[in-house]
Amino acid sequence: MKYYSTNKKAPLATLEKAVVKGLAEDRGLYMPERIKQLPQEFFDNIDKMSFQEIAYAVADAFFGEDVEAESLRKIVYDTLAFDCPVVNVAENIYSLELFHGPTLAFKDVGARFMARLLQYFLKKENTTKEVNVLVATSGDTGSAVANGFLGVDGIHVYVLYPKGKVSKIQESQFTTLGKNITAIEVDGVFDDCQALVKSAFMDEELNSKMKLTSANSINVARFLPQAFYYFNAYARMKAMGKADNFVICVPSGNFGNITAALFGARMGLPVKRFVAANNANDIVYNYLKTGDYNPRPSIQTIANAMDVGDPSNFARILDLYGNSHERISAHMTGATYTDEEIRNIMKQCYEENNYILDPHGACGYQALKDLLKEGESGVFCETAHPAKFKETVESAINAEVEIPARLAAFMQGKKQSVSMTKDFADFKSYLIEK
Numbered sequence: 001m002k003y004y005s006t007n008k009k010a011p012l013a014t015l016e017k018a019v020v021k022g023l024a025e026d027r028g029l030y031m032p033e034r035i036k037q038l039p040q041e042f043f044d045n046i047d048k049m050s051f052q053e054i055a056y057a058v059a060d061a062f063f064g065e066d067v068e069a070e071s072l073r074k075i076v077y078d079t080l081a082f083d084c085p086v087v088n089v090a091e092n093i094y095s096l097e098l099f100h101g102p103t104l105a106f107k108d109v110g111a112r113f114m115a116r117l118l119q120y121f122l123k124k125e126n127t128t129k130e131v132n133v134l135v136a137t138s139g140d141t142g143s144a145v146a147n148g149f150l151g152v153d154g155i156h157v158y159v160l161y162p163k164g165k166v167s168k169i170q171e172s173q174f175t176t177l178g179k180n181i182t183a184i185e186v187d188g189v190f191d192d193c194q195a196l197v198k199s200a201f202m203d204e205e206l207n208s209k210m211k212l213t214s215a216n217s218i219n220v221a222r223f224l225p226q227a228f229y230y231f232n233a234y235a236r237m238k239a240m241g242k243a244d245n246f247v248i249c250v251p252s253g254n255f256g257n258i259t260a261a262l263f264g265a266r267m268g269l270p271v272k273r274f275v276a277a278n279n280a281n282d283i284v285y286n287y288l289k290t291g292d293y294n295p296r297p298s299i300q301t302i303a304n305a306m307d308v309g310d311p312s313n314f315a316r317i318l319d320l321y322g323n324s325h326e327r328i329s330a331h332m333t334g335a336t337y338t339d340e341e342i343r344n345i346m347k348q349c350y351e352e353n354n355y356i357l358d359p360h361g362a363c364g365y366q367a368l369k370d371l372l373k374e375g376e377s378g379v380f381c382e383t384a385h386p387a388k389f390k391e392t393v394e395s396a397i398n399a400e401v402e403i404p405a406r407l408a409a410f411m412q413g414k415k416q417s418v419s420m421t422k423d424f425a426d427f428k429s430y431l432i433e434k
């Protein structure tokens with residue numbers, strides 16, 4: 001399978017190149033040339049299949065031409081060493097719990113898959129040159145990628161994060177690891193971190209000196225595997241007789257997670273429609289309403305992993321729908337919530353359903369509550385465990401949130417990080433001198 005750039009000005013790439021390079025030469029995002037339909041019998045039997053079996057079938061459709069079958073199966077099964085269960089929260093509203101992985105957020109799935117796929121390609125290449133993974137994070141990406149790659153030979157990970165804008169718990173998940181993980185604390189906001197990473201990939205001198213790759217949600221090896229759990233959600237809903245008029249709602253920031261769901265629909269997954277839930281960063285919400293896309297600097301909110309002012313994966317959505325606002329808005333609607341609303345949602349959901357939402361999942365839950373129509377059933381992604389946002393959640397619901405053991409373990413570690421300005425020249429000379 002070949003991959004093209006959303007900007008259409010770069011040569012086609014192999015999967016290996018798309019994974020290693022991350023971003024195309026023309027700064028576009030890679031898209032698979034074809035999206036394979038899965039056969040009807042797959043959907044007829046899906047409710048009898050395990051999560052791993054379903055995921056392998058989906059992975060085979062994307063990557064089967066480029067990765068040898070047994071290796072791909074192992075990558076998928078190793079990636080999914082934890083479940084993504086569907087849990088009933090309210091009438092016809094289900095939580096797709098994506099926080100059962102090592103860093104308690106959905107990004108574990110994509111990050112673990114990418115680490116294993118990259119390692120597969122490095123082994124095949126027999127290269128001795130170290131690969132450097134650069135990743136910008138507004139919180140959860142950094143921890144998922146750092147943990148997904150921790151201890152993987154031949155790969156060094158640099159996590160760039162905005163100083164003071166990431167919760168202590170999130171920070172501990174990538175600043176305490178050591179080994180092949182370096183945390184870089186940038187004096188700026190998330191968009192500055194992302195700009196540093198993008199500039200590094202475009203810098204010829206830097207690329208001639210070191211092998212760089214991205215692990216942001218723009219990487220095809222990270223965002224495509226996120227489709228796995230939407231198929232699984234459908235399967236579990238089907239088993240409960242809840243899969244007709246099935247709605248998927250995704251709390252969205254950089255729009256990688258929902259784009260994977262849209263790819264799933266293109267592969268035949270019977271989803272009636274999609275809802276993209278935003279916090280106060282309502283750029284896509286406004287686009288869906290008006291057809292005008294007006295990126296702007298991100299606003300800090302309590303759902304900080306969704307604080308994105310110019311979502312990268314929006315380019316993929318446009319491409320997938322032939323740039324048609326009409327087609328996009330027929331398939332997807334939006335919702336937006338202020339911090340105050342998010343706090344109230346967490347409180348209400350706890351009181352009414354005895355279910356603790358995190359601030360991101362809260363946007364998803366409420367968007368379904370507000371927009372679900374008669375006869376529909378929906379899942380919203382609970383994208384992180386509420387304990388990752390302990391203080392915010394506890395003050396909203398007025399009750400204690402228990403910290404899972406695997407999260408507590410991170411908080412024992414010692415912080416190690418490098419301070420950086422948002423000036424690319426500084427970042428570049430740091431990398432070269434390393």
Ligand SMILES: *Cc1c(COP(=O)(O)O)cnc(C)c1O
Nearest residue numbers: 140253254255256257305383384
């Ligand atoms: C990253 C993240 C999001 C946003 O996902 P995108 O793929 O960037 O849209 C939502 N919630 C949490 C907890 C996240 O970590």
